[in-house]
Amino acid sequence: MGKIEDKFKRLKEIHRKAFIVYLTFGFPSVSATSKILLALNNSPVDIIEIGLPFSDPLADGPILQEASSVALKKGADTDKFFSLVKGLKNRIKIPLIVMTYYNPVLRFGLNRFLAKAKDAGLGGVMVVDLPLEESAPYVRQARRLDLDTVFFITSQTPKDRIKKIIKSSRGFTYYISITGVTGPRKLPLEKIGLHLSAIRRMNKAAVCVGFGIYKKSQVKSLMAVSDGVVVGSSIVKFVKDNHKKRNFTGDLNRFLKGLYV
Amino acid sequence: MKTPDSKGYFGEFGGKFIPETLTRCLKELESSFNFLKKDKSFNKELSFYLKEYAHRPTSLYFAKNLSKRVNLKVYLKREDLLHTGAHKINNTLGQALLARYMHKKRVIAETGAGQHGVATATVAALFGFQCDVYMGKVDIERQSMNVFRMQILGSKVIPVISGSQTLKDACSEAIRDWVANVENTYYLLGSVVGPHPYPLIVRYFQTVIGKEVKRQIRDKERRLPDYLVACVGGGSNAIGLFHPFFDDKKVKFIGVEAAGYGLNNKNAASLIKGKTGVLHGAKSLILQDKYGQISEAHSVAAGLDYPGVGPEHAFYKVTKRAEYVAVTDKEAIQGFKLLSKTEGIIPALESSHAVAYLKKLGRRAPGSIVVLCLSGRGDKDLDIVKAWEK
Numbered sequence: 001m002g003k004i005e006d007k008f009k010r011l012k013e014i015h016r017k018a019f020i021v022y023l024t025f026g027f028p029s030v031s032a033t034s035k036i037l038l039a040l041n042n043s044p045v046d047i048i049e050i051g052l053p054f055s056d057p058l059a060d061g062p063i064l065q066e067a068s069s070v071a072l073k074k075g076a077d078t079d080k081f082f083s084l085v086k087g088l089k090n091r092i093k094i095p096l097i098v099m100t101y102y103n104p105v106l107r108f109g110l111n112r113f114l115a116k117a118k119d120a121g122l123g124g125v126m127v128v129d130l131p132l133e134e135s136a137p138y139v140r141q142a143r144r145l146d147l148d149t150v151f152f153i154t155s156q157t158p159k160d161r162i163k164k165i166i167k168s169s170r171g172f173t174y175y176i177s178i179t180g181v182t183g184p185r186k187l188p189l190e191k192i193g194l195h196l197s198a199i200r201r202m203n204k205a206a207v208c209v210g211f212g213i214y215k216k217s218q219v220k221s222l223m224a225v226s227d228g229v230v231v232g233s234s235i236v237k238f239v240k241d242n243h244k245k246r247n248f249t250g251d252l253n254r255f256l257k258g259l260y261v
Numbered sequence: 262m263k264t265p266d267s268k269g270y271f272g273e274f275g276g277k278f279i280p281e282t283l284t285r286c287l288k289e290l291e292s293s294f295n296f297l298k299k300d301k302s303f304n305k306e307l308s309f310y311l312k313e314y315a316h317r318p319t320s321l322y323f324a325k326n327l328s329k330r331v332n333l334k335v336y337l338k339r340e341d342l343l344h345t346g347a348h349k350i351n352n353t354l355g356q357a358l359l360a361r362y363m364h365k366k367r368v369i370a371e372t373g374a375g376q377h378g379v380a381t382a383t384v385a386a387l388f389g390f391q392c393d394v395y396m397g398k399v400d401i402e403r404q405s406m407n408v409f410r411m412q413i414l415g416s417k418v419i420p421v422i423s424g425s426q427t428l429k430d431a432c433s434e435a436i437r438d439w440v441a442n443v444e445n446t447y448y449l450l451g452s453v454v455g456p457h458p459y460p461l462i463v464r465y466f467q468t469v470i471g472k473e474v475k476r477q478i479r480d481k482e483r484r485l486p487d488y489l490v491a492c493v494g495g496g497s498n499a500i501g502l503f504h505p506f507f508d509d510k511k512v513k514f515i516g517v518e519a520a521g522y523g524l525n526n527k528n529a530a531s532l533i534k535g536k537t538g539v540l541h542g543a544k545s546l547i548l549q550d551k552y553g554q555i556s557e558a559h560s561v562a563a564g565l566d567y568p569g570v571g572p573e574h575a576f577y578k579v580t581k582r583a584e585y586v587a588v589t590d591k592e593a594i595q596g597f598k599l600l601s602k603t604e605g606i607i608p609a610l611e612s613s614h615a616v617a618y619l620k621k622l623g624r625r626a627p628g629s630i631v632v633l634c635l636s637g638r639g640d641k642d643l644d645i646v647k648a649w650e651k
Contacts, residue, residue: 055424055554056433056540059280059440065423077552102278103539107553129278129539133268152281156443161284179282180441 002148003095003123004171007047008206008227018172018208018228019219019260021235022049022099024067025084026076028243033076034084036239039249041093043256048092049126049230052081052100059128061183063233067240078108082116089121097124097150097171105130114141124148124171132165139168150174153207155195162199172206172227175199177213183233184214193225200226216259231259264573269457269543272580274572277456278539283436286443291458293363298465303358310354311469314387315344317351319470321477321632326603327616332623336486337606337635338474340498347609347637348470348498349380349451355466357384360447367391367446371435373400373428373494374564374611375407376637377451382416390447392416395435397426400563407641425557428494428567432541452495453571456542460571467501474632475505482630488622490515491634492614493585494529494565496574498636503583504573514583515622516574517614519560523589527559531570532578532585540569546578561590561645562610564637592617594649597639609637610645 053068148171210230264271297303311317319339340348372378378394385392424430439448453460491499493516506512521528535546548556548568558568577583596617
């Protein structure tokens with residue numbers, strides 16, 4: 001069983017939903033990422049999605065675009081990413097998923113990328129622009145290594161395709177709340193809830209929801225209709241606005257608690 | 262071999278590498294296109310607009326003075342004479358009719374030199390679409406006349422300030438808009454790039470160039486040409502010219518890329534210097550670093566200033582069906598002047614790259630019959646050339 005899958009199993013046993021946060025690796029700097037990851041040990045976070053930056057992030061809004069661009073300027077490359085995660089392997093208690101785009105994976109070498117991910121202790125992988133049709137070699141290799149693979153569904157995805165996507169997913173399936181790019185916004189909570197319930201009636205696997213979520217009321221309402229909630233841009237924005245402050249890690253944990261607990 | 266295959270591949274290149282949100286609309290686009298291309302009334306309407314509105318067929322002009330200078334027999338396919346001044350209108354007319362069939366109310370586009378933006382704004386005015394065009398800030402500054410043309414035509418030009426602020430970033434931003442507004446918006450892509458079925462759709466509408474050339478050169482020369490020459494950025498005018506000759510193995514294809522400051526400096530020669538990668542939804546040859554981060558391209562011609570290239574060109578390159586060469590900014594400016602002075606035709610800086618290569622070709626294969634796609638006219642580039650003089 002993969003680390004993410006295992007996490008959901010344990011959460012289910014205690015009837016809890018997953019609180020998932022997203023961070024951009026290398027933002028605002030490589031050393032800051034390391035500090036933030038360790039600080040999250042004292043937070044209510046269940047899973048960390050860590051973004052390996054790409055120069056042309058098509059699915060991201062302005063906040064994560066800027067974070068990626070800053071990270072790349074600071075030299076946040078794939079080798080540094082794996083070496084940082086591997087170095088913290090025994091000190092981070094929260095399972096990690098790497099989130100990225102396909103080109104960095106392809107250029108690094110698919111099998112080499114997955115082997116390094118495994119070696120670094122990552123629990124799973126998600127590749128935003130690698131659709132089901134192109135994913136067979138990736139899923140096969142990830143299974144061999146016991147890495148979880150997270151795929152995406154949206155309100156536009158037809159029923160039969162949802163089934164296939166859930167089948168290729170392991171750990172959880174990521175439900176994109178809105179048609180659009182990442183970034184805080186008002187969400188049609190009721191519509192999302194109805195669609196998610198329909199999906200979860202058809203399938204037993206864990207489905208988490210992300211994109212646009214930035215406040216406690218959204219987290220609360222979406223937790224009720226899913227297996228977990230992902231908060232990304234608003235956390236990266238918090239990091240951007242506060243990382244220079246003296247008590248930054250403490251403030252970050254208070255911010256996260258304010259979103260969830 | 263029929264390309265692309267059902268998954269959108271040209272050999273190892275192409276495909277659909279897209280966020281899940283776009284899956285459904287690309288399927289809709291594909292089925293609408295497959296239906297329409299066989300539909301008689303659609304093709305009749307398209308032919309009508311190409312002829313009466315865009316002014317097709319364009320002439321295949323024997324450039325006598327230029328021929329003497331480069332020691333070749335050069336025919337120019339005069340796409341520069343089309344309405345809006347470039348080949349881009351062939352594609353925007355076709356896709357606008359497609360968008361209308363799909364009941365979309367709004368079209369969006371990316372543009373580099375502004376030629377595709379102007380051609381999109383034009384069809385938006387003609388067919389009554391709301392139209393937003395994404396354009397890099399750098400390009401807005403260097404192609405200001407085209408920006409004004411788009412605005413006059415009733416479109417909004419949205420400046421893109423991310424990344425290199427050129428065509429690559431305009432394309433990314435247009436895709437982001439599309440992801441968010443997929444229900445009512447049609448993304449009118451301007452080149453043979455992007456996820457399947459775009460490379461196929463744009464090729465379909467641009468092959469009118471090569472089909473006409475085939476007929477015209479037979480009338481004039483009683484045989485097919487030895488060489489077809491075209492500039493390649495994304496590669497739509499080149500594919501439009503080359504593709505109808507794909508099975509005529511004796512006809513050699515030469516694609517001319519932008520070497521910018523030089524092949525070992527900043528350039529836009531994706532086919533010569535690129536590595537296999539995925540950008541804007543397709544696998545192709547891409548300028549990138551060893552970690553797969555996309556490089557900033559450079560060319561004096563905004564329309565060639567793109568770090569990727571259409572997957573069909575990557576396929577032609579690895580299968581050696583076409584040869585790809587590159588000329589620098591400086592050589593392109595020389596080409597610009599050469600055609601202006603010898604024939605009284607001011608070419609776009611993009612097309613000037615193809616013109617600039619003729620001297621080399623004349624040394625390699627003197628006396629050959631060459632068809633060069635003069636993809637656009639140079640009015641938009643006068644300020645750039647003027648600045649270059651200083």
